[in-house]
Amino acid sequence: MLGLSAKDTRFLLIVIFLTLATPLLLQPFPEGSAMAQFNAGYPDLMQKFAIYGIFAIGFNILFGLTGYLSFGHAAFLGVGSYTVVWMYKLLGYNVLPGLVLAIIISALFALLIGFISLRRSGIYFSILTLAFAQMSYNLAYSVLTPITNGETGLQVYGNDPQILVGANSPTSPHLFGLVMRDSVQLDVGGWLFTFNIGYYFCAVIAILAFYLSLRIFRSPFGMMLRAIKTNQTRMNYTGLNTRPYTLAAFVISGMYAGLAGGLLASMDPLAGAERMQWTASGEVVLMTILGGAGTLMGPVLGAGFIKYFENIFSKINDNVLHAWFAVLPDGLENAVVAMIHPFVGKGWHLTLGILFMLVVIFLPGGLVEGGQRIARLFNRKKKSKGPGTGAGGHKPKPAPHVAE
């Protein structure tokens, strides 16, 4: 189906199901229960999952496949956001023109930065991309103030032209009248589910983005990109020019980033320079490595993990901890809370940092590798129980598939 093998079609269907069911799956605990803290089915958080998922999927096409580590992809995120807000100002709150333009402009921008940065590889490439992104960030703050509105950030004002706005057009981002911040809430015996239009808009685009990346992974083009990561010398002596391949991958990932930036502004009609800062560029690197660089699902998982930590762990303060451990005797309660304190609330970075180190050291293939190991453990148990095994232990080890 859709040019995919049976296995990939199944994989895609699972991803579609999980994405569409996210508002249900992320609300496992009833409202008002002690564990409701850990629910993540809020519109703005779910939107972030989808948007940063797109960002990471695109980044993975460059970093995961070719091995070129860009430290400047936040620049494209920023470009996408500014473009969309400008389209609000000039045309109106329909997100479509802005998003299309965001993809086009970030592609052109990526073409320029990629063309220059890809003259070098390894650490020099990374530094060049970082330099470009920091340059963009600083320009957005200073020289380009007429375009970016500097520190205040770009937003829509009452006296903007908005030439396409009619008398009864929505006054916030929408797609042909479907207002992004509108939601339907469903209350099922203590559980509260929120179905948000903005989330579903992002989700549909994320599914398309994922499908596209799946096609690229399975294409001769994707295979060439993986070959570049392994051995550029052999590529050249096989008659292949690596430069246009890496540039194409760079531009594609820049377009994904521009789209993600545009979607951020589609959910919240603001754009600020801090979106281009190096920390934002570093974040997508962490997401991809944490989830598993070069795997299909890894970057999405990594993005989800980091955004979950950032939004949920950061909310656990001492009061919440005391409430959890209230059953313990006072002295013990205080001791336990003091012990956990550095890891939650403002300390969520510490937990994430430790998690990241553990993954990099013990699971170089990221969370996806962790999942595969667990799956293999179960399979082995199943097999050793089943009859007629034991033979064929000396088969050559097949290469792990790049799926999952």
Added chain:
Amino acid sequence: MGILEVKGVNKRFGGLQALGDVNLSVKENTVHAIIGPNGAGKSTLLNCLVGKLIPDTGSVMFDGQSVLGRKPHEINQMGISRVFQTPEIFGDLTVLENVLIPCFAKRDGSFRMHAFETVSAEKEVVAQAMHMLEDVNMAEKKDMHASSLSRGDKRRLEMAMCLVQEPKLLLLDEPTAGMARADTNNTIELLKEIKASRDITMAIIEHDMHVVFSLADRITVLAQGTPLVEDIPEKIKGHPKVQEAYLGQSHG
């Protein structure tokens, strides 16, 4: 006129004259061996043929066209493939994928944006690659990681990757270096088969005289960057100048 014509090539590295006035003519559909003691300039000469190095002076013509100033991938697209002294393969890819890549490079040229095709749907290319793997007896290893192959298999895989492009000229830099006797003999058999079964010209650099005398139609002896003699194997064997070149230096 040979398919490969090297005329008056010089190459210096700082004060060292690595190649001094090298002339070489390789006839179509022959195996031409280049031998010589360590540091004679054999690899340097080969690098001048494939665009890795540019000679200081002289000309290199392949199939009537100059290769000088062209990039390695352009020279490959002209019909020259190269096997390295240590096998250069795509370690993270499967054996089959390793052979598919040169197939696509041959079919689609040095760059094509085939992002919406599917590798497994390219039945013809896959069949061609599988056929090649059968030829080198590696078909059953097609799903293995190339990096997990034995050294001999890596060499054979690299050879398959070059041959599947049906090059007009195949350059081999010490294809049996560091191999055990049995592997060396296998490689000789493989190269003999290749020579017998298709129209191909080979230039081969080799230390192992057994390999050279089993395969070569003509031999050029290189010493200190300059060709000493060029002749058929029978004449080279007892040639006094060759004895001198090899005995005069420590032979590694």
